[in-house]
Amino acid sequence: MESQKSLLDRWLRPAGALFIILFGLGLIVLSVVMREGGQLDEEKRATFKGRALISAAFVENWFYDLRTKRFYDHDNKAENIVILEITDESLKQIGRWPWTRQVHATVVDRLRLLGAKVVMFDALFPEPEAPAPDKAFAAAVKRFSDGGGSVVIGYGLADSAETGFPEPPDAILSSMISGVPGQEPMGSSLVDRNNFTNPELAASPASFGFITASADIDGVFRHAKLVNEISKIYFPALGLAGYMSFFQNGSDRKIEVAPAQGSDDYLLKLINGDKERIFRLSHQGELKVRFFGRANSFVRVPVEDVYKDSVPGGSAELKNIFKGKAVLIGSSAFGAHDLRHLPTDPQSPGMYIHANLFHALDKNLLYKQEDLSFFLSIALFLLGTITVLVLSRFKSPGIETTGTLGVLTAIYTADYFYFAPEGYFLRLFFVLGGTVFLYAWFTFLNVFAEAREKKKIRDAFSRYVAPEIVKEMLSNPDKLKVGGEKREITMLFSDVRDFTTISERLTAQELSTLLNIYMGRMTDILFESGGTLDKYIGDAMVGFWGAPLELKDHAYHAVRGAKLMLEALPGVNAEFEKRKFPRVNVGIGLNTGEASVGNMGSDKIFQYTALGDNMNLASRLESLTKYYGVNLMISEFTLAKLGERKSEFRLRPLDLVQVKGKSKAVKIFEVIPDWSPWAKEAALLAKFCEAYEQLYLNRKFVEAKAAFEAILHQLPEDKTTLKLLHSTEEFLATPPPAEWDGVTIFTSK
Numbered sequence: 001m002e003s004q005k006s007l008l009d010r011w012l013r014p015a016g017a018l019f020i021i022l023f024g025l026g027l028i029v030l031s032v033v034m035r036e037g038g039q040l041d042e043e044k045r046a047t048f049k050g051r052a053l054i055s056a057a058f059v060e061n062w063f064y065d066l067r068t069k070r071f072y073d074h075d076n077k078a079e080n081i082v083i084l085e086i087t088d089e090s091l092k093q094i095g096r097w098p099w100t101r102q103v104h105a106t107v108v109d110r111l112r113l114l115g116a117k118v119v120m121f122d123a124l125f126p127e128p129e130a131p132a133p134d135k136a137f138a139a140a141v142k143r144f145s146d147g148g149g150s151v152v153i154g155y156g157l158a159d160s161a162e163t164g165f166p167e168p169p170d171a172i173l174s175s176m177i178s179g180v181p182g183q184e185p186m187g188s189s190l191v192d193r194n195n196f197t198n199p200e201l202a203a204s205p206a207s208f209g210f211i212t213a214s215a216d217i218d219g220v221f222r223h224a225k226l227v228n229e230i231s232k233i234y235f236p237a238l239g240l241a242g243y244m245s246f247f248q249n250g251s252d253r254k255i256e257v258a259p260a261q262g263s264d265d266y267l268l269k270l271i272n273g274d275k276e277r278i279f280r281l282s283h284q285g286e287l288k289v290r291f292f293g294r295a296n297s298f299v300r301v302p303v304e305d306v307y308k309d310s311v312p313g314g315s316a317e318l319k320n321i322f323k324g325k326a327v328l329i330g331s332s333a334f335g336a337h338d339l340r341h342l343p344t345d346p347q348s349p350g351m352y353i354h355a356n357l358f359h360a361l362d363k364n365l366l367y368k369q370e371d372l373s374f375f376l377s378i379a380l381f382l383l384g385t386i387t388v389l390v391l392s393r394f395k396s397p398g399i400e401t402t403g404t405l406g407v408l409t410a411i412y413t414a415d416y417f418y419f420a421p422e423g424y425f426l427r428l429f430f431v432l433g434g435t436v437f438l439y440a441w442f443t444f445l446n447v448f449a450e451a452r453e454k455k456k457i458r459d460a461f462s463r464y465v466a467p468e469i470v471k472e473m474l475s476n477p478d479k480l481k482v483g484g485e486k487r488e489i490t491m492l493f494s495d496v497r498d499f500t501t502i503s504e505r506l507t508a509q510e511l512s513t514l515l516n517i518y519m520g521r522m523t524d525i526l527f528e529s530g531g532t533l534d535k536y537i538g539d540a541m542v543g544f545w546g547a548p549l550e551l552k553d554h555a556y557h558a559v560r561g562a563k564l565m566l567e568a569l570p571g572v573n574a575e576f577e578k579r580k581f582p583r584v585n586v587g588i589g590l591n592t593g594e595a596s597v598g599n600m601g602s603d604k605i606f607q608y609t610a611l612g613d614n615m616n617l618a619s620r621l622e623s624l625t626k627y628y629g630v631n632l633m634i635s636e637f638t639l640a641k642l643g644e645r646k647s648e649f650r651l652r653p654l655d656l657v658q659v660k661g662k663s664k665a666v667k668i669f670e671v672i673p674d675w676s677p678w679a680k681e682a683a684l685l686a687k688f689c690e691a692y693e694q695l696y697l698n699r700k701f702v703e704a705k706a707a708f709e710a711i712l713h714q715l716p717e718d719k720t721t722l723k724l725l726h727s728t729e730e731f732l733a734t735p736p737p738a739e740w741d742g743v744t745i746f747t748s749k
Helices: 002-033 048-071 088-094 101-113 131-146 170-175 238-247 303-307 316-322 351-363 370-392 397-419 428-461 467-475 499-505 508-528 554-578 613-628 636-648 682-696 701-714 719-733
Strands: 081-086 118-121 150-155 207-210 223-225 227-230 233-236 253-259 266-272 275-281 286-288 299-302 326-331 339-342 345-349 483-496 532-537 540-545 586-601 606-611 632-635 651-658 666-671 743-745
Touching: 002 370, 002 428, 048 428, 081 088, 081 303, 081 351, 088 303, 101 118, 101 131, 101 303, 118 238, 131 150, 150 238, 170 207, 170 233, 207 233, 207 238, 223 351, 233 238, 238 253, 238 326, 238 351, 275 286, 299 303, 299 316, 303 316, 326 351, 339 351, 345 351, 370 397, 370 428, 397 428, 483 499, 483 508, 483 554, 483 606, 483 613, 499 508, 508 532, 508 540, 508 554, 532 606, 540 554, 554 586, 554 632, 554 636, 554 666, 586 613, 586 636, 613 632, 613 651, 613 666, 613 719, 632 636, 636 666, 651 682, 651 719, 682 701, 682 719, 701 719
Parallel strands: 081 299, 081 326, 118 150, 118 326, 150 207, 586 632, 651 743
Antiparallel strands: 223 286, 227 233, 253 266, 266 275, 339 345, 483 540, 483 586, 532 540, 586 606, 632 666, 651 666
8 A cells, every 4th residue: 555655745746747838838738829719720720739729718718708797797887888779679660671871870960969970871872862861861971970970881791702801992091090001001901892881972971891700709799890901001990980980089199000029919009199008909900809798788779769759959868868978770670681699699789899899998998918928828827737746745634625715716816806807818627627636636535545445344344344444444543543332222133043053964165054043144134224333252243233333213123123033044044054054043132232342452462342241142142042942032121222113023021030140130031033833823922922921920920821732732841931831830839928029030041
């Protein structure tokens, strides 16, 4: 065992810990490398490296999504953006989609009167309508712009020249972002000719922003493409274009894009005088969005409320909502089929990507630089794993478990209340996972070593003591020391009748076989009934119920177990007949009372046993079974502990005896096995009980003599009845003294 422990501690434990730590660090690195959510072509995805990158990013993103739902489950509302929502009810009240452009013109005019600052359409208007509605829409856009506001129209992107304009349309040039092109073109897409705005709107003073978005490999929209490069010119997404219009209301405010030094990434700069806010974009022009929340996190107004507002100049209630705000018009109607799987909601209208992007830019709720989150993830990973390494030195399961839970809670709490709200995207799954797996590794080794040690103890002790004692030793090693305790138990002594005669008829090998068969069956029954084997003394067996483990109704289990032993005898004797062995008969004595139980002996050699005067009484009762001609005898103390369950057994009163070494008489009873003649003669048993208790003990010896003789006529070899008949005849010849109480006194063991 020491060599096994040495092997675990010297080699397996540190090797496994090193592997877990290095593997965890590798996964963190992989998830950071894949931070853009899986921009790999099909060929790279099929490689081992590609699958590893995807898996690491997927697991970490999945865990972050779970936490995101918790981060933003609040009642706060975005301040500077209002959702003008096209709902199913809107379609009922205004009409089927697509609406005539006159409806949109009316909505824009009403929003102008209500004081809105920016209007963003998460909608496409590619096909021309009748000239009048298109002109009305364009005129409304111009009036909104002349009033100092801005209308941003959405358009789609195309990845091929077959469906896209080869050069950016003139209409979107007014929305371009100033900046310096990088060495390699940003993941560029062309303007989709089939999803660009109609000529009337294109000629209006509207701004434009693309609304195309792509999901990560697992189908979740965590990233937003903010900037698209066409012919070395940068153009904004709808949310960014709306924010540019909302933000750029002074000559000292501007937005720029520039390549990041030392990488393929780009920097998006929001300049306000001498202050800069810088956001890092991927080489695809994408940004991981810190989603603000679900639909309820935004102020939402059904579009029909604005469309049907007939108050001149706009109602005061609506003015209070829209004045000075950016308005995003989009659809949540079921028929729009514009549902997206966002981290905060698996069934969210796509417009909330633009809304969350606008709010993130507005409140600077974007992620910190990746290198900061990476180094923090590494630091917290090492904090957790090193803590487990230190705790493992204490060799205390309680300390290890408490300490590990403590550091896990501390890391998770720090992320929940500080790191995540501050924009750090920690690889928390791998941070916590490394700590958990390292703790699990040490726990597994500890359990394995302990199991091997317990198996060694179990294998050694199970050959000599009952399984219950072995379990108690394994659960409470302190009980392996010498000492006892007072405990009420039920004790058993069992002995083979005429064993000397049997042994003389058998060879040593045959005698050993006979004892093994008999003792094996009796011991099995002892254990099965909840008993504990004390010892074997030649052909005798000593056991007890109620220790080392407490056993409710131990007297009942003892009587039941002893009765089962007797009822197993016919089967045992049948086996002996096949082997040409003599038949065996046994006597069993049971007594219930307090005894001293525990390990008795020295610190090096001891035995779990029971000692005390009540053990001696059980031994005396076993000796008396031969005198009374019965197989199973119990004391009045055992009978009393049976309580109401005594009705489950056939009992016969035998005598009131005073054994050697005892000053008080004890009532003794026979427990009748099923194969006994008494078990088949219920009326005869009742007659015996009446003859003994009502006649014999009450000095009605004439009537008692007649009753005993009648019983012997049916069962002529019943020793107890013969003894009582002889005593009755003696008392008829010489009456007992007046103080006689029916006690039989034994002067020898």
